[in-house]
Amino acid sequence: MHSPTTLSAWQALTQHQKDMSATDMASLFKDDATRTQDFTASAAGWTLDYSKNRATKHTLTLLIDLVKEAGIEDAIKGMFSGAHINNTEDRSVLHVALRASHAQDTLMVDGVNVLEEVRATLKKMDAFVAQLHSGEWKGHTGKTITDVVSIGIGGSYLGPKVVAEALTPYKKDGIKVHFVANIDGSDITGKLKQLDPETTLFVISSKTFGTLETLSNANAARDWFLSHGGSAASVSKHFAAVSSNVKKAVEFGMAEENIFPMWDWVGGRYSLWSAIGLPVAIAVGMDNFYELLDGAHQMDEHFRTAPLAENLPVIMGALGVWYINFHNAQTHALIPYDHYLRAMPAHIQQLDMESNGKANLLNGDGVETDTGPIIWGGAGTNGQHAYHQLLHQGTRLVPVDFIAPLASHNPIKDHHAQLFANCLSQSQALMVGKTLEQAQQELRDAGATDEQIAKITPHKVIKGNRPSNTLLTNKMTPATVGALIALYEHRTFVQGTIWGINSFDQWGVELGKVLGTDIFNRLVSDSDNSALDASTQALIEAFKKAQA
């Protein structure tokens, strides 16, 4: 087990960062005619231009040395072979198996061929989706299903929601898919208002079938169904589940044949490729779901086999570490220039922050370096009129990933060219900035007086030299969306490997859950709260007073 700071490449990078501190990116372009070609790599339908980074070829060599020294090659082998790389839960990490079942026959994990289980589940999903789309599946009054409501939270919600939205142009007619996650009653109330209980099917997605929010919303959905003409005996016609806890799902009222399995070797935030993706398959059809899996599989194969220096997840992961640990970047922004991909930053935020928000090495020792950054972002061009000001002139360094398709699903006049121009101009502006002389000249050209020029110029200077990656694909399709998400999954793993942490557990979320239950009990009872801190006591009292 390593602390990354002890690796010789880490030490070389520390020195290299000092040596490079006066070099700006614009000069790197001037000095190197082939920089763009040399700093471009492609895989699985995506091309990554990483030339707009504070990096020379030597930087990249050192970063790749770091990834290698940190043990990425063994880590990749460990993941793909089903080794228990999630060491604190003693589990394999095999979301890659979920998208490999068409390409590989066998993957034995703890004596079981997991690919057979994956294939059987896909077959079951296929049959279920076909029954819904053909109208063969009937509700309790004999009507066909028109709406499917997916109830889940965290990894059992966000990935499928984001992918279903990203694949809007591929949606099949006939069935609308809705998502409910929040325990805030406003979420499910808003959805139920639009629905007819006779034609609605709920899919309860919960690996554990023990998550408070999901169970509360599932119970609310069942109450609504029962109070609108449904009966206990017909619950199974309107409720299905995705869970590894079959017993609890059956107790809820689900028919066993309508429960889709989940496995220990799939983490929540990596689970959209499993039956947790059922709402996606219902929305876009199984054919498109298979394409999504295949796109992700192509990225997996690239990650598994490509040389490290040409490996997209490795390059992006290493560059991220370069900024987090050697330039003190606290955050990383994702800006898709694609309306349908607008929620993707939220999924990658969950994926990365739940994975790499860790402060201990695999052996339990405390880390000595920063680990996962704050991931954030939103759709371009909207963000340009909001937070981009901070990207260009704020005091913090924020590396950005710009993500864009070359062709639109909805070409209207020059909209797509305008959208794409904005994407390129943002990365260009971040890099080149605006000099003092340019700012002065601009004001002079606009007829400003010397006094005005002196006053305004400092506010117009933009330092530039701010890094970004640009990821391009021909079109957002199920395959390219699958590959893109897999790319970020592996990037997260690469960074976790460099830091020597476990990217696949999430112990930190447990405390809040336990305390939440305790406080809930206090809110609904006359408990003695005097042992609690004064702030929590007062807030509990405020709630109780409002209910009285």
Ligand SMILES: O=P(O)(O)OC[C@H]1O[C@](O)(CO)[C@@H](O)[C@@H]1O
């Ligand atoms: O699928 P479940 O068991 O309902 O869990 C939902 C989510 O809760 C978490 O365990 C933590 O909040 C996530 O990792 C998971 O995706």
